[in-house]
Amino acid sequence: MAEVAAAGGAGPDVNTTGNPTEMAMAYLQDEKTDGDIPDINLGELDLTTDEFILDEVDIHIQANLEDDLVKEALKTGVDLRQYSKQVESELQRIEQASIKDYIKESQNIALLHNQITACDSILERMEGMLSGFQCDLSSISSEIQTLQQQSVSMNVRLKNRQAVRSHLSQLVDELVGFLEQLHELNNKINFAKELSFRETLACSDIQDIVDRLKLKAVSKIREFILQKIYSFRKPMTNYQIPQNTLLKYRFFYQFLLANERTVAKEIRDEYVDTMSKIYYSYFKSYSGRLLKVQTDAHCPPAAGFFSKPSLKSRNTIFTVGQRGAILSPAELEGPILVPHTAQRGDSRYPYETLFRSQHYALLDNGCREFLFLSDFFMVTGNSALDLFNSIMGKTLSMFLKSMSTYVSDCYDSIAVFLCIHIILRFRAITVKRTIPALEKYWEAVLELLWPRFELILEMNIHSIRNTDPQKLGVLDTRPHYITRRYAEFSSAIVSINQTFTNEKTHTLLGQLQVEVENFVLKMAAEFPSRRDQLIFLINNYDMMLSVLMERAADDSKEVEGFQQLLLARTQEFIEEILSPPFGGMIAFLIRGFSSSWKQSVEAMRRSDPADPVLPRLPQGLNQPSFRSLAVRSELINLHHLMVEVKKHKPNF
Numbered sequence: 001m002a003e004v005a006a007a008g009g010a011g012p013d014v015n016t017t018g019n020p021t022e023m024a025m026a027y028l029q030d031e032k033t034d035g036d037i038p039d040i041n042l043g044e045l046d047l048t049t050d051e052f053i054l055d056e057v058d059i060h061i062q063a064n065l066e067d068d069l070v071k072e073a074l075k076t077g078v079d080l081r082q083y084s085k086q087v088e089s090e091l092q093r094i095e096q097a098s099i100k101d102y103i104k105e106s107q108n109i110a111l112l113h114n115q116i117t118a119c120d121s122i123l124e125r126m127e128g129m130l131s132g133f134q135c136d137l138s139s140i141s142s143e144i145q146t147l148q149q150q151s152v153s154m155n156v157r158l159k160n161r162q163a164v165r166s167h168l169s170q171l172v173d174e175l176v177g178f179l180e181q182l183h184e185l186n187n188k189i190n191f192a193k194e195l196s197f198r199e200t201l202a203c204s205d206i207q208d209i210v211d212r213l214k215l216k217a218v219s220k221i222r223e224f225i226l227q228k229i230y231s232f233r234k235p236m237t238n239y240q241i242p243q244n245t246l247l248k249y250r251f252f253y254q255f256l257l258a259n260e261r262t263v264a265k266e267i268r269d270e271y272v273d274t275m276s277k278i279y280y281s282y283f284k285s286y287s288g289r290l291l292k293v294q295t296d297a298h299c300p301p302a303a304g305f306f307s308k309p310s311l312k313s314r315n316t317i318f319t320v321g322q323r324g325a326i327l328s329p330a331e332l333e334g335p336i337l338v339p340h341t342a343q344r345g346d347s348r349y350p351y352e353t354l355f356r357s358q359h360y361a362l363l364d365n366g367c368r369e370f371l372f373l374s375d376f377f378m379v380t381g382n383s384a385l386d387l388f389n390s391i392m393g394k395t396l397s398m399f400l401k402s403m404s405t406y407v408s409d410c411y412d413s414i415a416v417f418l419c420i421h422i423i424l425r426f427r428a429i430t431v432k433r434t435i436p437a438l439e440k441y442w443e444a445v446l447e448l449l450w451p452r453f454e455l456i457l458e459m460n461i462h463s464i465r466n467t468d469p470q471k472l473g474v475l476d477t478r479p480h481y482i483t484r485r486y487a488e489f490s491s492a493i494v495s496i497n498q499t500f501t502n503e504k505t506h507t508l509l510g511q512l513q514v515e516v517e518n519f520v521l522k523m524a525a526e527f528p529s530r531r532d533q534l535i536f537l538i539n540n541y542d543m544m545l546s547v548l549m550e551r552a553a554d555d556s557k558e559v560e561g562f563q564q565l566l567l568a569r570t571q572e573f574i575e576e577i578l579s580p581p582f583g584g585m586i587a588f589l590i591r592g593f594s595s596s597w598k599q600s601v602e603a604m605r606r607s608d609p610a611d612p613v614l615p616r617l618p619q620g621l622n623q624p625s626f627r628s629l630a631v632r633s634e635l636i637n638l639h640h641l642m643v644e645v646k647k648h649k650p651n652f
Contacts, residue, residue, distance in 0.1 A: 178220075179251065185213055186255055218260045221252045225267050229274050243275070243372050250376050257378070268377060272390050279365070279395045287358055287402060289339030295348035318485045320414055320492035320551075326356055327421055327496070333429075336361045351406070352418040362399070363426050363438065366392060370437040388437040396441050400448070407448055413456040414492055420449045424500045450504075457508040460489075464515040469523045477535040479543040480523060486516045487547035490558055495551035506557070513558060516544075517565070534573040541566040 064070060073083060102109070192210050228246055256264040325331055337349070337357040369391065374384045410416060427442040464482070469475070472482075490509060497505050520540050524533040545562040552559055 182217055182221075182251065182255060185210075185217055186258070189214060189259060214259055218256060218263055221256055222263050222267065225249065225252060226270060229267070229271050232274060232278060243369070243376075246376055247372065253376060254378065268387075272387070275369070275391045276394055279369075279392060280398065283358075283362070283395050284398060286339070286361065287399075290337065290354045290358060293337070293339055293342040293347060293349055294354055295350055318414075318488040318492070320488075320495065323350060323352065323414065323418060324492070324496060326352055326418060327425065327499070332356065332422070332425055333360065351410070351412070351415045352422065355419045356422050358399070359422065359426060362395075363429065366438050367430065367433055367435045370435050385437060392437075396444075399441075400444055403445065404448055407452045410452065411456055411459075413453055413460075414489070414496075416449055416453045416456065417493060417496055420446065420453060421496055421500055423449070454504065454508060457512060461508070461512050461515050464512070464519050467519060469519075469526050472523075475523065475526055475536075477527075477532055477539060479540050480520075483516065483520060483540045483544055484547070486512070487544040490544075491548045491551040494548070494553075494556055494558060498553065510557065513561060517561075531573075531576055534569055534576060537569045538566065538573060541569060 065074070073080065188206075189210055192207060225246070228249075232243065253264060253267065256267065337354070342349070366388075370384065370388050373387050373391075374380060377387065379387055407416065423442055423445050427439070430436070430438050430442075464486075467482070472480075490512065493505065493509060520537060523540075524536045527533045527536060541562050545559065545566055548556070548559050548562065
């Protein structure tokens with residue numbers, strides 16, 4: 001039997017051979033005696049009962065006592081409290097040692113932490129790269145599938161083309177062979193004709209065979225060419241007829257013309273009828289679609305718009321802006337407008353742009369058609385022109401009728417003038433290409449446009465001439481909107497007219513300028529003071545000159561005219577400003593100069609014979625500033641002054 005001593009003094013003996021429950025209770029009682037634990041109020045709990053709770057406690061204690069370490073402690077008689085303190089002390093010592101080891105290895109731990117963080121970042125990037133590779137692989141997979149589909153499609157098309165090629169090559173070979181045989185047959189026919197002229201007996205032996213071969217060839221050629229002509233009737237989208245595909249079979253028609261003129265005429269008539277309908281249909285459809293993308297922003301509602309106050313804010317009516325670019329080579333011969341594309345983009349164009357596109361399509365197709373007719377049907381001169389007109393006549397008449405309807409109600413003189421110059425340039429192109437087929441049409445268009453343009457100019461001349469300044473509202477000295485309209489309009493017409501000048505246009509612009517000058521004078525007369533009148537005139541002349549010089553040449557009549565007017569009114573304004581404060585001083589100087597000018601000239605000559613002021617004295621006295629002064633009558637005679645100055649002129 002072992003005894004367990006209390007850590008703080010002698011305690012009651014504990015019988016280690018007793019019941020484990022009794023030993024635990026004794027230990028608890030001992031702890032209570034020492035004051036280490038508080039009293040436990042057990043209430044009415046009977047520890048000797050076999051209640052369920054005590055059973056659980058007993059099981060728990062029994063389980064702890066079965067622990068090897070506890071058994072060893074109980075066997076050796078170790079004080080559990082002392083052992084607990086020893087264990088706690090050992091744990092603290094180990095903890096301190098662990099902390100010291102951690103502090104000692106802190107740098108390595110921090111380095112390890114940084115390395116782990118860096119590895120984590122690298123792994124994160126690798127994860128991103130792998131994710132990207134995965135996406136790329138999926139994309140490549142889809143692209144491979146697409147390429148496989150395209151490969152299958154191309155393979156099918158290749159097989160189809162190879163099949164078509166075999167048939168076409170056979171057809172081409174047959175055509176080439178037919179063409180060679182046709183040449184040979186034509187030679188035999190010509191040879192048979194020569195024999196018939198000589199009344200050779202052998203001719204009668206081969207004539208029947210030759211005639212039958214000729215009829216067979218004529219039948220084949222007729223069927224083939226008519227089939228080609230009928231193929232042109234298929235709908236097309238580029239407004240160009242592929243009639244040039246017939247040129248390679250030109251000898252077929254030549255054979256018919258030489259051997260069967262009736263069939264040759266039938267083919268030509270069928271071609272004329274077919275192409276006439278095709279051109280008319282195509283251009284009618286194209287013109288109708290162009291009208292759907294036309295803007296009316298540049299069409300005033302009535303004539304005389306220069307003096308209409310209601311149009312005061314519509315300056316675009318009178319300016320050319322970017323509209324003049326339509327005459328540049330890049331736009332003049334640029335691609336034609338595609339109406340459905342313009343509609344899809346909600347684009348709108350002025351009339352001259354649609355006019356250019358329509359007539360460039362006509363120019364292109366007309367030149368091609370005339371060359372084809374001359375080559376395929378072997379016609380020249382008036383015969384070629386008649387054949388061309390029989391095909392294009394209906395289309396050209398439609399163009400003229402449509403243009404006449406538009407022009408009769410159009411007051412946009414800039415649009416009309418641009419259309420005139422478009423036609424002049426297109427006519428120059430056809431002359432350069434030596435295509436006379438459209439010459440009469442160009443003349444007919446100009447006969448429509450020139451009178452209308454002149455009429456609009458005359459309307460505006462009358463409009464300004466009949467304008468009453470008192471009905472234009474309150475006036476100020478700033479430039480008037482009518483003069484600005486005139487300046488914008490005149491500069492636009494002058495700039496457009498520089499390439500293909502027209503004397504009638506210059507004459508009308510001259511009349512318009514005169515009326516504008518008179519209008520400005522009438523407007524200036526409404527101001528009570530001469531100073532305000534001059535300010536109004538100077539402001540308007542300066543504005544008109546500035547606008548004109550932006551587009552017109554410096555030596556144009558309009559620019560020179562307004563430069564002179566501006567200079568004259570500016571000098572008069574200077575006199576008007578200087579006369580009240582300095583008029584007396586100027587008169588005093590003139591009287592003093594008249595009395596002593598000879599002595600002064602002689603003194604200047606003696607002091608400096610090469611003085612450049614002497615020759616300029618007559619010019620200074622002839623300035624406009626002296627002309628309106630009342631004291632001018634007291635000035636010396638300029639001729640007399642010049643004679644005296646020349647006497648003292650140095651000889652170098």
